Amino acid sequence: MMNQNNVLVELKGISKNYGQGQRETRAVENVNFNIHDGEFVALLGPSGCGKSTLLRMITGLMPPSEGEILYRGEPLRGVNEHATIVFQTFALFPWLTVQTNVEVALKARDVEPNARRERALKLLDLVGLDGFESAYPRELSGGMRQKVGFARALAVEPELLCLDEPFSALDVLSAESLRGELMELWSSKALPTRAILLVSHNIEEAVLMADRIIVMDKDPGRVVAEIPVNLAQPRQRKALHVLAMVDRVYAAVAGETPSESKELIGTAPGEGGKTQMLPHAPINAIAGLMEFLAEEGKRADLYIVGEKLGMELDEFLPAVEAVELLGMATLRGGDIELTSLGETFAATTILARKEIFAQRIRHLPMFQWIEQELRKVSSQRLPQEFFLDVLEKEFTPVEAERQLDFAINWGRYAELFEFDDDRDELYLTTNGAQELPV
């Protein structure tokens, strides 16, 4: 089914920039892939990798900054009339009944009132919502609301059904059953839909459902791997070949520690060269991960750690990245292993941990720079704008703020410096006045 003749969607060198001039940032860079007739494609990656942006470009909700999107060989202009979306947040109109929420999509296509009612009822029946036609969305559970979302999206008989993390706002059981029902409809060919595009950050979900997984990474958002999933449906989550595939996708998503770890550190903000971004990991996530690893016994399967910790992927991966950056663990082939420093950290008292942490982050140019700047002024205090201004030369305004937030979160924990919330100033504490290790 992979031949070029039945390509439905074709992405050619798609990039997307936000902002203008100096503030311009690249959200998506040079993405190329196809979606074929009959295919279920999953777009997988951490938050901020541009997967939702990509979905919005494919449906025509926003235009790409560069590149071209072809639909059935024709360049896409405006909203793609053959596509619909099932939204993460359901996007139901709270003031319309279940039935009207479905009908409203048909009304926009000038379907006659009687035909509208008939079709809406048929679809609500199909997703198992008969009896709830006159209920309002707020009277329904999350799972049932999303069923309305599916009914509405399917009512207009789209060729391309786009699912924007449709299960992530649901409880585990509802998500599970809704996934099952969708796969049943899809596999039985009961739908007029020709292809499905699923955006997700849940690796297992993607492996269970998709024919092909496109793995994305962020900064800038780009495709890092395409993994075909040639497993027969229905797939069992505990089946060995499914687990092996999950492991493989995990390795692709998390990446590996580069052998030369100097590369990782980068230069200080304001200097030449690229500043290494601090991973978006709060202290408690880092500490939690370290303790867990110590208990598990040094080396563990990333995918199992993530699952057992019950962390979302976009929360878990930055924590992994952080412990790696601080030299407390290394990544290899989908496994994570504590270094001896990491073991010490996990085993010791809070005070000693703070010391280790302080020592480690003092090696990072970001923290060297903050300390040096604070020491330069006699009051040893500087407004946060000072740091933001410099950071904004390397990062987007939003990211610069986030970077400073994490720097403050880490620096406070390590007692390198303090932050005055009322005056928005960073200042040195007496502990922080020790000499810098050069």
Next chain:
Amino acid sequence: MRRRILTPSVIPGPALNVSDALIVVGVLALLAFGIFLALGAPAEVQGPEINLSPAYLPWYATFSLTRMFVAYVLSILFTLGVASAAARNQTAEKIILPILDILQSVPILSFLPVVVLSLTALLPENFALELGAVILIFTSQVWNLTFSFYQSLKTSPTDLGEASTIFRFNPWQRFRTLGLPFGAIPLVWNSMMSWAGGWFFLMAAETFTVGERDYRLPGLGSYLQSAADQANIGAILWGLVALIGIIIVLDQFIWRPLLAWADRFKVEMVESDDPPTAWFYDVWQRARVAKWWRQSVVNPLTERFDQRVAQSLRAREENASAANVSKNRIVRWVLLALVAGFLLWGAYSALLLLARVTPTEWSQIAIGAGASFLRVLVALTIALIWTVPVGVAIGMNPRLARVLQPIVQVTASVPATALFPVIVLMLIQSGGGLNLAAILLMLLGTQWYLLFNIIAGAAAIPRDLVYTAETLGLRGWERWRTMILPAIFPYLITGMITAAGGCWNATIVAEYVTFGGETYYATGLGAEIARATAAGNYPMLFGATLTMILIVVAFNRLFWRRLYRIAEERYRMD
């Protein structure tokens, strides 16, 4: 997320800029143009006698109600059109928002005589008077409606917007399915405020004197004014009874049912514990007529209307591609040139008028501005002192709220202007003089904005925070300092902004009062404006109005906007 229903009319952006100056000049140009026209108005006018017999009251009440209704319909149309344009088109937004912001700071009453006089120069007198009254009431109702609806449109949930796009709603369907429902609750609340604002200016809209010209329209407002002029206490009381009766009837049969009905338009995905209820709405819901009305009249009609609109929109879309772009550009340049010409002319005539204000008059204006400023300050302080504890008590106690809220709402709708004569009579006789009485009048006019906002703020304090404070044993001042004051702060600022603007506007009626054929006035900017109007002294009217506009705009931009930003950044709960 909880939505603020009474949104403040604070627009984001830099404090003051060139476009603000241009708009002020534009407003002044309009005023100057009006004065120019007004000079051609009939030299002497004697208004019709208002009969003070209570038997005439139903007629008068009907007339006034009709004027209010017409002005309100115009306000709603203006709101839907202008707010939608501002929300949809960035260019329009850049032009419309600052204009609205300045316009709402303009003292309405300064403009009335000029509006009416210029209209009488162009139109038959009676029609001009009616139109003038409607315009005045319109300007007292429209701004908060427009701002609130604009804010609703701008803050409507992104996912619903995307759903509307992906399912290819046409602009009308999008407006009807998303924009209008999402804005409905704030629109109903603000409509209630707008009607209160309209009643406030009703007396001034229906009767006023400019020099030798005495204009009067038959209505409830002119009835009350005439009763006051003749010091006929019995008639004043009859008029008040009629007015309060109307307000209660509107509250029971229109606003409460509307609020109960609009509850369906909230975006929260949970059932509220305490939805608004209205007996009349319940009756209506149960009535067969209502069902028939919906199914056989409303639904088919809206269906057909939607189809028509969809068809014409599609037809227009097809034609749009063929439209002549260069022709549009010429039209735009011509319009721009006309506006620029008008601005230049306005600036020139404004200067001419200002040059005729004598130094003595300028010093009067300056002293008046100082006195009025003090009065605004005192009125706001008094309002704060009583509304904060009372508002917090009502807001944090649902049982108290259920009993008091409706009473407060009706009380707030009773226009202070109707009570002025009685109060003035009492205060002047007790020796306080209008200089002090004016403060009370201003207070009566504006304290409600504060009270409503504080109630809303206190009611929005999350329950878990209240429980935490309880378990921590926070009491007295500690409880206020750590929980209540920070929580209500954004609401407090919102209320203060509206109240302060209202105070300045109220100075014109509060500092200059006629009662029993006597005229009382205090030292103040409002009094200067009112006196200049009565004397037909246009340069003075012009200078004093300009001063008031500048003071209000400067305060909004330099003081309130900063406080508002702090409130939003630091004390937001959601």
